[in-house]
Amino acid sequence: MKRNQKGITLLSFLFVLALAGLFGFLFMRLFPVYTEYFSAVNDIKAVTQATGADKQALPQLKDSLYRRFQISYVDSVNLDKHIKLRTEKEGGKMLDLNYEVRKPLIYNLDFVAKFERSFPVTGRPDAE
Numbered sequence: 001m002k003r004n005q006k007g008i009t010l011l012s013f014l015f016v017l018a019l020a021g022l023f024g025f026l027f028m029r030l031f032p033v034y035t036e037y038f039s040a041v042n043d044i045k046a047v048t049q050a051t052g053a054d055k056q057a058l059p060q061l062k063d064s065l066y067r068r069f070q071i072s073y074v075d076s077v078n079l080d081k082h083i084k085l086r087t088e089k090e091g092g093k094m095l096d097l098n099y100e101v102r103k104p105l106i107y108n109l110d111f112v113a114k115f116e117r118s119f120p121v122t123g124r125p126d127a128e
Contacts, residue, residue, distance in 0.1 A: 026105075033076075033101050033113050040077050040097065043068035044119050048095055054123035058085040061095065061121070076101045085121070093121035 008016070047053060047064045062079045069077060077083070082099035100114040 029103070029105055029111070030113070033103065036074055036076055036101075037113075037115050039072040040069065040074045041117065043072055043074065044095060044097060048119045048121045049124060052123055054093060054121050056121075061085065095119045095121055 043065060047061060047068060050064070053061065062083060065083065066079055068074075069079075077097070077099055082097060084096045084098070086094050086096060088094060096116075096118050098116045100112055102110050102112050105111045
């Protein structure tokens with residue numbers, strides 16, 4: 001009497017396990033970079049939408065950002081290099097975030113994550 005076998009072989013299981021391990025390793029390396037970026041975005045949104053932010057100059061905005069970045073552990077963003085304030089033709093202000101993070105991945109391989117985003121400086125919590 002012949003029985004049908006169900007399931008995967010040991011070799012297939014090891015392949016699936018290795019693939020899952022690789023994706024888990026990549027996730028562990030990339031996750032901190034993206035959580036830091038999302039923390040920076042939330043901090044910048046809070047500063048640019050704070051009451052009176054549209055009347056502040058760049059040094060005051062950077063001071064507020066510096067304080068928030070210290071609390072949120074945002075270390076990759078250099079306020080002098082990566083944050084720029086520009087004025088639009090309509091008279092509004094935009095705060096530009098532009099930076100990249102280069103970290104080691106495996107042995108002599110690195111990964112680079114580049115982030116660019118602009119935020120309107122409105123001074124109103126309801127704007128986006």
